[in-house]
Amino acid sequence: MNSPSQLVEHFFRHEYGRMVAVLTSRMGAANLQLVEDAVQTAMSRALSNWSRYGVPENPSAWLYRCATNAAIDALRHQAKVARQLGIGATVAEPSCEDLHRSLDQQVGDETLRLLFLCCHPSLAAESRVALALRTVGGFSTTEIASGLLSTPVSVEKRITRAKERLRDQTAEITELDGQAVAERLESVQATVYLMFNEGFASTEGNSPIRQDLCDEAVRLTRMLASHPLCAQPSTAALLALLLLHSARLGERIDARGAIILLADQDRTQWNWAKVREAMNWMLQSADGGQLSRYHIEAAIAWEHSRGQQFSSTDWKRILELYTMLQNRYPSPAVMLNLAIAASYAIDIQEGLRRLLQITDQHRKSLRPWWDCAMADSLLRNQHTTAAISHLRDALALATNSAQRAMIQSRLDRLQA
Amino acid sequence: MPKFLLIYRDNLDTPQPSPEEIQQFLGMWEGWFKKFPENIVDPGDGLLPTGRVLKAGGVVADGPYVEAKEMIGGFSVVSAESYEQAVEIAKECPIAIVGGAIEIREFAGFV
Incomplete structure (x- = not known):
């Protein structure tokens, strides 16, 4: 006993x-x-x-x-x-x-098989994450709700509906064979990545569940990476990406629950063991000619982790990588990051020009981050008044308390 | 020393504990048993949520006897000098800490 x-x-x-x-x-x-x-x-x-x-x-x-x-x-x-x-x-x-x-x-394969089952194509992306967290991860409805910034009731509904779907269909995966992997590995990777991002981004209330969600995503990706059929270069790249992000997870939120921007993070506090492990997975991901979005994103995260200080970041390389990402997997977030990279790699004017090229519709989907980026570039150009105005807009668009705290503290510093 | 029966009444509104909470509760129980090794004379048992109620006239109903929003979920036996001391021990029981009610009854000592 x-x-x-x-x-x-x-x-x-x-x-x-x-x-x-x-x-x-x-x-x-x-x-x-x-x-x-x-x-x-x-x-x-x-x-x-x-x-x-x-x-x-x-x-x-x-x-x-x-x-x-x-x-x-x-x-x-x-x-x-x-x-x-x-x-x-x-x-x-x-x-x-x-x-x-x-x-x-x-x-052996059972856990992964269940994960593949949860990633049935007929389920919405959020349902896959919720169902996987419940069945594979053993998280309760309440825990999932606080991790996904949802309510327990809607999480429960989502999970129940997903299970009904799986009952209706011939969703069964009897064996994790080549066909199942070929059909669903991409969806499984996307689900795990979303799970991680939910944990990484859900900064509400500094709840410890954030870390748990990220850890669970890393655990599942590790399982994928050690399965003979799932251990493809894109899986190795995804694992490298998640490890690089989680290496600085602890430093991303300050004691008052405000987001700490990459430029201001204390790099000595990063988990360097994870960074080293990520490097090994990046080497493995280079095996074969595949170039997934995870490859590019991991390469960007690696560039951000590599410098001793924020000022030693290789922005030219990051600009190249974001351009590559934008060409293959375009999104408003990528456009925003591309503009920021250009402001450092070329000059501030170029950055502002690209920021202003982003359409209204895309600006909206970026919530506070477009205004934050504008404020940042304007500030570097000594346009304090315009920067303050953008930060005020950003404050109104913030979606959680951690974002608000970060924006407010920048405003306070400028107005002091 | 007098003996007391601690009857654990679970609140039916409380959702089932998550796996993570079960692990925490387990640690809390361990702490409680370790803190009062002399007093907890029988750790007792949990009770299944199923049951039968035999009513007067031989009528049998399915399900446990449920009072308001509480159901008896388990019990333990402690020895204590007095009700006061028994209450002090019960206060630190995980059931009480997580918001369940505990009924404390002294053994009559008829046997």
Whole structure:
């Protein structure tokens, strides 16, 4: 017997995902809800039992056995109800032996297979993230809601609808084979990237869930990177990108909850071990002729991490990379960054010219960041009054308290 | 020393704990048992959310007996000098900390 404090961090959260993955692969995607209920039951029992009598030698096996029994009970109950209602034997009763295979031999592809299932093409991008966080990540509705800046009710709805979709369709992925990977790897990568970005951007209230969301995205990408079929150059590039961003996650928000801009971050506080690891993945990503958006974005993040100080940033190289990104994967955010890079790599006038080229519609979608960039360039050109006016506009467009705090402190400094 | 039954009444409005919260609760229980090793004479057990109620006249109803928004979710037995001390111990029980109610009843000592 061990004591509960000896359990590894996030033990239950990770076991949740693992068990849902294993049981869903046995019982089918149609039974996702039943499986989740069974896993929840197992965890509640573990809480009652382990708190009183200690943690068993093999806690994973204990949980798995308990969840399996609960799932079998539920299936039997369903079958019984179906028979009583005369619906016929639509519910196949699994044999116990089938399910009680030893845990050690079979947790391989199941987690990834569940992740691929959550990334079914018929689901909206946000639903994929929410569903993956719940089933693969073991996050609760409340945790997901605060991570995605949504409400628990709408997250729950989203997840329920997604599960219904998966039940309707022949969504099943029986094996993580070449075909499944070819069809869905891109969607899986995009989902994991979105998961990370939600954590990275959701600065509301400095909640620790941000870090957890980012960590979960990195964990899943690591699993992808170690799977023979999923370990493609684009996966390595994505992992490098996420590691580079997460290396400076801790330094991105100050003690008062305000965003710290890259130029002002204390680089000695970055997680340099992650930067080094990212470098290795970048080398691996260069294997083969593929150039995904993650390759380019990782290269940009790498350029930003490379300099000892903000002033030693190689802006010419960053301008090249953003130009490449804009040509292949255009977006308003890329345009904005391209303009900022030009203001450093060429001159401020060029930066302003490009900022002004961005259409009204695109400016709107950038929320406060277009005005922030304008203010920054104007300030570097000593146009303080115009800069203040843009910062005021930015303040009105800010979407969360961290953005507001950052903009307000810049305003305060200028008006002092 | 007198014995007291602690009856844990879970609030039915509280959502099921997330995996992460379960791990936290587990740590809190461990802390509680470690803090009062002399007093907690029986850690007790949890109760399943299922049940039957046998009413007068032999009527059997499904489900546990639920009072208002609370359902008995488990119990433990502690020994204490007095109700005051039993309450002090119960106050630090994780059930109380996470917002559940605890009913404290002294053993009659008939047996």
